[in-house]
Amino acid sequence: MEETYLSDFGTILLFLIGGAVFILIGLGASKMLRPSNPNPEKLSSYECGEEAMGSSWVSFNPRFYVIALIFIIFDVELVFFFPWAVVFGQEELIRATNGTWGWFSLIEMGIFLGILLLGLAYVWVNGHLDWIKPKPVIPQSRSKIPAEMYAAVNKKYS
Amino acid sequence: MIILGIFGITLLIATYCTYAERKIAAFIQDRIGPNRAGPFGLAQPLADAVKMFFKEEFIPANAHKFLFVAGPSLAMLTACMSSAVIPFGNTLIINGNHIRVQGIETNIGLLYIFGVVALGVYGIMIGGWASNNKFSLLGAIRAASQNISYELAMGLSIIALLMMSGSLSLRQITLQQGGEFLGLSGLDWNIFYQPLGFIIFLTCAFAETNRTPFDLPECETELIGGYHTEYSAMKLGLYLFAEYVNIIVVSAVMSVLYFGGFNFPGQDWVRANIASDPTLAHNLVTILGIVVFFGKIFAFIFFFMWVRWTLPRFRYDQLMRLGWKILIPLAIMNVVLTGAAILFWPQLKAMF
Amino acid sequence: MIQNVFYFLCFLTLISGSMVVFSRNPVYSVLFLILTFFSISGHYILLNAQFLAAVNIIVYAGAIMVLFLFVIMFLNLNKENETHKSNLSKFAAVIAGGILLVIMVAALKDVDAGTYKAEGFDSQIGMVQNLGMVLFKNYLLPFELASVLFLVAMAGAVMLGKKETGERHF
Numbered sequence: 001m002e003e004t005y006l007s008d009f010g011t012i013l014l015f016l017i018g019g020a021v022f023i024l025i026g027l028g029a030s031k032m033l034r035p036s037n038p039n040p041e042k043l044s045s046y047e048c049g050e051e052a053m054g055s056s057w058v059s060f061n062p063r064f065y066v067i068a069l070i071f072i073i074f075d076v077e078l079v080f081f082f083p084w085a086v087v088f089g090q091e092e093l094i095r096a097t098n099g100t101w102g103w104f105s106l107i108e109m110g111i112f113l114g115i116l117l118l119g120l121a122y123v124w125v126n127g128h129l130d131w132i133k134p135k136p137v138i139p140q141s142r143s144k145i146p147a148e149m150y151a152a153v154n155k156k157y158s
Numbered sequence: 159m160i161i162l163g164i165f166g167i168t169l170l171i172a173t174y175c176t177y178a179e180r181k182i183a184a185f186i187q188d189r190i191g192p193n194r195a196g197p198f199g200l201a202q203p204l205a206d207a208v209k210m211f212f213k214e215e216f217i218p219a220n221a222h223k224f225l226f227v228a229g230p231s232l233a234m235l236t237a238c239m240s241s242a243v244i245p246f247g248n249t250l251i252i253n254g255n256h257i258r259v260q261g262i263e264t265n266i267g268l269l270y271i272f273g274v275v276a277l278g279v280y281g282i283m284i285g286g287w288a289s290n291n292k293f294s295l296l297g298a299i300r301a302a303s304q305n306i307s308y309e310l311a312m313g314l315s316i317i318a319l320l321m322m323s324g325s326l327s328l329r330q331i332t333l334q335q336g337g338e339f340l341g342l343s344g345l346d347w348n349i350f351y352q353p354l355g356f357i358i359f360l361t362c363a364f365a366e367t368n369r370t371p372f373d374l375p376e377c378e379t380e381l382i383g384g385y386h387t388e389y390s391a392m393k394l395g396l397y398l399f400a401e402y403v404n405i406i407v408v409s410a411v412m413s414v415l416y417f418g419g420f421n422f423p424g425q426d427w428v429r430a431n432i433a434s435d436p437t438l439a440h441n442l443v444t445i446l447g448i449v450v451f452f453g454k455i456f457a458f459i460f461f462f463m464w465v466r467w468t469l470p471r472f473r474y475d476q477l478m479r480l481g482w483k484i485l486i487p488l489a490i491m492n493v494v495l496t497g498a499a500i501l502f503w504p505q506l507k508a509m510f
Numbered sequence: 511m512i513q514n515v516f517y518f519l520c521f522l523t524l525i526s527g528s529m530v531v532f533s534r535n536p537v538y539s540v541l542f543l544i545l546t547f548f549s550i551s552g553h554y555i556l557l558n559a560q561f562l563a564a565v566n567i568i569v570y571a572g573a574i575m576v577l578f579l580f581v582i583m584f585l586n587l588n589k590e591n592e593t594h595k596s597n598l599s600k601f602a603a604v605i606a607g608g609i610l611l612v613i614m615v616a617a618l619k620d621v622d623a624g625t626y627k628a629e630g631f632d633s634q635i636g637m638v639q640n641l642g643m644v645l646f647k648n649y650l651l652p653f654e655l656a657s658v659l660f661l662v663a664m665a666g667a668v669m670l671g672k673k674e675t676g677e678r679h680f
């Protein structure tokens with residue numbers, strides 16, 4: 001087997017080029033066809049009719065950043081899983097080792113997974129997976145619906 | 159040749175998805191839906207395309223000009239690339255040559271899909287950031303966070319499947335599902351062995367394509383249009399188009415992984431009885447398989463739309479809880495269960 | 511043919527790598543870094559290591575770069591409010607970079623790079639199956655230790671993201 005599969009990846013390149021051509025045609029044709037009469041009002045940022053205050057490149061909640069960090073660690077773990085999953089169920093290996101290969105690799109991965117689950121548990125217990133929950137405000141109105149009913153609904157979905 | 163065919167068909171289906179979505183929405187909400195352009199409104203996608211070309215479009219003065227254009231282009235590009243490895247059908251025999259009805263056959267097909275899905279988030283993130291709009295930025299961050307969270311559970315559900323198949327090639331996975339199940343050939347689908355994995359994958363597919371009930375990045379009530387608030391005309395079109403292409407690809411991947419791809423029940427019987435010439439019979443079965451495969455894709459697309467008009471949207475804390483605290487532990491459990499089941503398979507078989 | 515592809519990829523890698531450093535806008539830097547990873551994946555494919563190529567895309571381009579973008583958005587590092595850096599910090603950066611270069615050159619000077627042997631060549635060595643076999647037979651301990659490393663990294667990530675009391679963001 002001296003194949004190198006290079007031509008296959010040439011096909012992927014063709015797909016890439018095809019997609020790029022499609023996008024260029026779409027954007028180019030629409031640029032030529034459409035009218036263009038910009039004015040400052042049109043070009044202002046859309047904020048429901050209000051004047052936009054300052055730049056909107058603002059700091060956001062660092063929670064998103066923590067989630068991304070945890071994601072990277074799990075993603076790398078996932079990548080280790082792929083070669084394992086491919087060799088795990090191979091029947092000739094299991095037969096050649098009289099069944100021990102399967103158990104061996106399962107336990108091996110179990111240890112790996114266990115240590116990572118410890119990490120997940122740590123993050124979980126520390127509350128980094130909890131998102132900010134909305135605080136429902138009970139409306140003060142002369143509605144016929146009793147207030148307890150709202151409370152029950154809020155309790156059910158909180 | 160085949161590349162152009164795959165490209166054209168994907169884009170055509172994506173165009174008609176917009177029509178189908180509106181018709182299905184109309185049906186579910188007891189309306190008529192688009193019916194003016196052409197018979198039954200069938201020319202509606204064409205009219206939409208014309209509108210996209212001719213509508214005035216503007217780039218907000220505060221936006222980052224280049225990245226503003228790059229965002230939707232990247233989204234579309236990644237969407238287009240993912241259909242390259244999907245096996246649309248078995249081989250066609252023309253003049254004694256076996257020609258695969260597939261862009262490319264590679265032994266990392268599944269990882270390729272996974273990688274392209276991982277890249278899909280850039281289009282949204284860059285577009286949302288470049289708009290310089292608070293709603294867009296929030297939408298983009300939400301989208302990125304949601305996509306990466308659900309990618310994990312998706313990967314883990316794929317791993318469970320991989321343990322059974324032992325191959326990353328989508329064609330191999332399809333061919334393995336061509337065996338007998340309950341006495342019917344071509345029905346040995348993975349859904350019967352991996353029901354839990356399928357449910358996890360399906361949920362993640364909804365989240366990855368930003369479809370309701372996971373369309374938090376573009377939820378109107380909170381974020382106007384989310385990451386595409388500032389987009390109009392062709393660039394908005396590219397974003398929406400990319401979403402539909404993603405739905406098609408993810409439907410195709412689901413039918414390949416769990417529903418047998420181009421296999422259909424009773425295919426061996428059909429192959430033996432349809433024609434006396436083996437080459438002709440093989441080709442006919444392949445063509446039937448392609449038709450069946452597209453049928454499966456359409457069924458999934460219909461399901462996507464059905465869910466969109468049935469379920470309300472999640473709240474963001476619910477979404478994160480579902481992704482991290484329910485789906486990931488479930489998926490890990492599924493992996494462990496699958497491992498044990500594979501090892502006990504001989505004993506299990508002996509029991510029944 | 512393959513040689514030309516190799517030179518083209520090298521060219522692309524070097525160009526995009528240097529553009530990472532030279533672009534003013536950090537978002538462009540990230541995009542060029544993604545391009546660099548793609549061309550490195552191209553090199554892996556030339557070496558017939560398809561699994562590595564795909565993993566390189568998934569982990570580096572798909573995960574780590576998302577984090578980079580987050581950081582850039584989070585720290586609001588765009589052109590308009592880039593503060594002028596003092597000459598002292600520029601000087602310090604040059605010295606630090608220069609020392610790193612010297613160390614790397616010194617370390618790699620005497621390295622024995624494996625040469626190509628035609629008789630021992632196996633084009634399938636980079637396939638997933640072979641990689642899995644090697645990883646789970648010969649390199650079992652490093653593999654298990656990697657999980658401990660991940661655990662430590664996760665604890666570190668959580669410590670980094672710890673919120674000060676009273677801090678508010680939207």
